[in-house]
Amino acid sequence: MDHTPIVYSKAMPDILTVIMRWLHISSMATLVGGILYARLVMAPAVATLSPDSGNELGNKAAAKYRPLAVAAMIGLIISGLYKLLSTPGHTARYQMLFGIKMLLVLHVFAVAFLVVKPDNPRRTRMMTGMLISGLCIVLLSAWLSRIF
Ligand code: HEM
Numbered sequence: 001m002d003h004t005p006i007v008y009s010k011a012m013p014d015i016l017t018v019i020m021r022w023l024h025i026s027s028m029a030t031l032v033g034g035i036l037y038a039r040l041v042m043a044p045a046v047a048t049l050s051p052d053s054g055n056e057l058g059n060k061a062a063a064k065y066r067p068l069a070v071a072a073m074i075g076l077i078i079s080g081l082y083k084l085l086s087t088p089g090h091t092a093r094y095q096m097l098f099g100i101k102m103l104l105v106l107h108v109f110a111v112a113f114l115v116v117k118p119d120n121p122r123r124t125r126m127m128t129g130m131l132i133s134g135l136c137i138v139l140l141s142a143w144l145s146r147i148f
Pocket of ligand 1: 021024025028031032076077079080081083084105108134137138141142144145146148
């Protein structure tokens with residue numbers, strides 16, 4: 001009979017890995033998907049309103065999105081660090097690509113804080129850059145998962 005306490009069970013790391021993968025994917029869907037919707041759907045719709053009404057609606061949408069974006073960034077950092085630290089021994093090429101991913105992540109995170117600020121006249125242009133970087137990150141991440 002196996003008397004190993006449940007906390008040392010081999011199933012536990014698997015459950016944590018699944019939870020962390022879920023956290024990473026849901027957080028990146030919230031961040032990149034939210035900006036995709038805001039840039040490609042909301043921004044053109046808002047542009048049809050008068051400047052004052054458009055600005056007001058943009059500010060309200062940004063304020064509603066702010067807590068989601070912050071939660072997504074925290075989720076990405078926690079789950080990303082978990083994944084990185086739980087799979088040591090990467091190749092030099094992996095580390096190089098991962099470094100490029102981190103530079104793009106810094107861009108996305110920095111711009112995320114700026115686009116949720118009120119009265120930002122450059123919001124739409126900033127979201128374009130953020131969306132491009134976000135989609136490049138998803139591509140790089142798919143590549144990373146193939147090269148270890
Ligand atoms: C905008 C931010 C980010 C996006 C859009 C993003 C996206 C992704 C995606 C789509 C995957 C593949 C998930 C899977 O197949 O399970 C992934 C994997 C990964 N991410 Fe991120 N991520 C972001 C931020 C971060 C951060 C901040 C870290 C580290 C602190 C990180 C570390 C990792 C690692 C280590 C992997 C595993 C790559 C592999 O398979 O070897 N990510 N990311």
